Amino acid sequence: MEFPDTVLTKGKGGKIELRSLDSRGSYVMYKYLNPKTMKLADQKRKLMLKDQDGRVLEYFIIPLKDLNRSLMIVAKGEEKERQIWNDKLKKPEEVWTG
Secondary structure, eight states: OOOOGGGEEEOTTSOEEEEEEEEESSEEEEEEEOTTTOSEEEEEEEEEEEOTTSOEEEEEEEEOSSTTOEEEEEOOOOOSOOEEEETTTTEEEESSOO
16 A cells, blocks of 8 residues: 655654554554554654644553553654554654644
């Protein structure tokens, strides 16, 4: 399956990963998939929160060995425009809708 460059990113190991929508509300959370297999490329997820002033806070959520614990690390916001892949609709979409 072909994906637009706007939903692809390069992971820490240099491999190409697909940003795929995990859930959305007053926040956006997405996971990273291998675009060829559509399986998880990494266990981490990214959580983006938007405050009442429109500022966006971004965090990586990294699961620990204890399944009930995760490490949350502040992520430096990306300057470039990006989209995420909506696997239910099979199309890219803006990170923030509506």
